[in-house]
Amino acid sequence: MQIQSKALPQGFSLRRSLYSFAAPGRASNPMLVFTVAVLLTLFAIMQVDLHSAQLQLIGLLTRTMTGIDPVFLSP
Numbered sequence: 001m002q003i004q005s006k007a008l009p010q011g012f013s014l015r016r017s018l019y020s021f022a023a024p025g026r027a028s029n030p031m032l033v034f035t036v037a038v039l040l041t042l043f044a045i046m047q048v049d050l051h052s053a054q055l056q057l058i059g060l061l062t063r064t065m066t067g068i069d070p071v072f073l074s075p
Contacts, residue, residue, distance in 0.1 A: 048055065055061035 048061070052061055
Protein backbone atom coordinates (compact mmCIF):
# COMPACT_ATOMS: atom_id res chain seq x y z
CA MET A 1 0.00 0.00 0.00
CA GLN A 2 1.45 3.32 -1.05
CA ILE A 3 1.12 6.50 0.94
CA GLN A 4 0.50 9.44 -1.35
CA SER A 5 1.31 13.00 -0.43
CA LYS A 6 -1.49 15.55 -0.52
CA ALA A 7 0.97 18.36 -1.25
CA LEU A 8 1.28 17.46 -4.94
CA PRO A 9 -2.44 17.78 -5.82
CA GLN A 10 -2.67 20.98 -3.78
CA GLY A 11 0.32 22.39 -5.70
CA PHE A 12 -1.38 21.61 -9.00
CA SER A 13 -4.58 23.20 -7.76
CA LEU A 14 -2.74 26.39 -6.74
CA ARG A 15 -0.92 26.54 -10.07
CA ARG A 16 -4.17 26.02 -11.97
CA SER A 17 -5.86 28.83 -10.03
CA LEU A 18 -2.95 31.21 -10.69
CA TYR A 19 -3.03 30.45 -14.41
CA SER A 20 -6.76 31.13 -14.51
CA PHE A 21 -6.08 34.83 -13.83
CA ALA A 22 -4.15 35.19 -17.09
CA ALA A 23 -6.08 35.11 -20.32
CA PRO A 24 -5.14 32.02 -22.31
CA GLY A 25 -3.20 32.66 -25.48
CA ARG A 26 -2.33 36.28 -24.69
CA ALA A 27 1.12 37.60 -23.92
CA SER A 28 1.80 40.34 -21.38
CA ASN A 29 2.11 43.87 -22.62
CA PRO A 30 5.86 44.72 -22.84
CA MET A 31 5.24 48.22 -21.50
CA LEU A 32 3.49 46.78 -18.46
CA VAL A 33 6.38 44.40 -17.81
CA PHE A 34 8.87 47.27 -18.13
CA THR A 35 6.84 49.48 -15.78
CA VAL A 36 6.62 46.74 -13.17
CA ALA A 37 10.39 46.12 -13.39
CA VAL A 38 11.14 49.84 -12.95
CA LEU A 39 8.76 50.18 -10.01
CA LEU A 40 10.20 47.12 -8.28
CA THR A 41 13.73 48.46 -8.77
CA LEU A 42 12.76 51.83 -7.29
CA PHE A 43 11.05 50.08 -4.38
CA ALA A 44 14.20 48.03 -3.71
CA ILE A 45 16.38 51.16 -3.79
CA MET A 46 14.04 52.93 -1.37
CA GLN A 47 14.05 49.96 1.01
CA VAL A 48 17.85 49.80 1.05
CA ASP A 49 18.00 53.54 1.69
CA LEU A 50 15.40 53.29 4.45
CA HIS A 51 17.12 50.40 6.21
CA SER A 52 20.74 51.34 5.54
CA ALA A 53 21.60 51.55 9.26
CA GLN A 54 20.39 47.99 9.90
CA LEU A 55 22.19 46.72 6.79
CA GLN A 56 25.43 48.33 7.99
CA LEU A 57 25.10 46.61 11.36
CA ILE A 58 24.91 43.16 9.82
CA GLY A 59 27.67 43.95 7.30
CA LEU A 60 25.68 43.97 4.06
CA LEU A 61 26.21 47.66 3.35
CA THR A 62 29.30 49.83 3.78
CA ARG A 63 29.56 53.59 3.46
CA THR A 64 33.29 53.71 2.71
CA MET A 65 34.25 54.68 -0.79
CA THR A 66 37.49 52.85 -1.43
CA GLY A 67 38.02 53.99 -5.01
CA ILE A 68 40.25 52.23 -7.54
CA ASP A 69 43.19 50.20 -6.31
CA PRO A 70 46.43 52.01 -7.32
CA VAL A 71 47.83 48.74 -8.71
CA PHE A 72 45.33 48.94 -11.55
CA LEU A 73 46.07 52.58 -12.43
CA SER A 74 48.36 53.26 -15.38
CA PRO A 75 51.64 55.19 -14.82
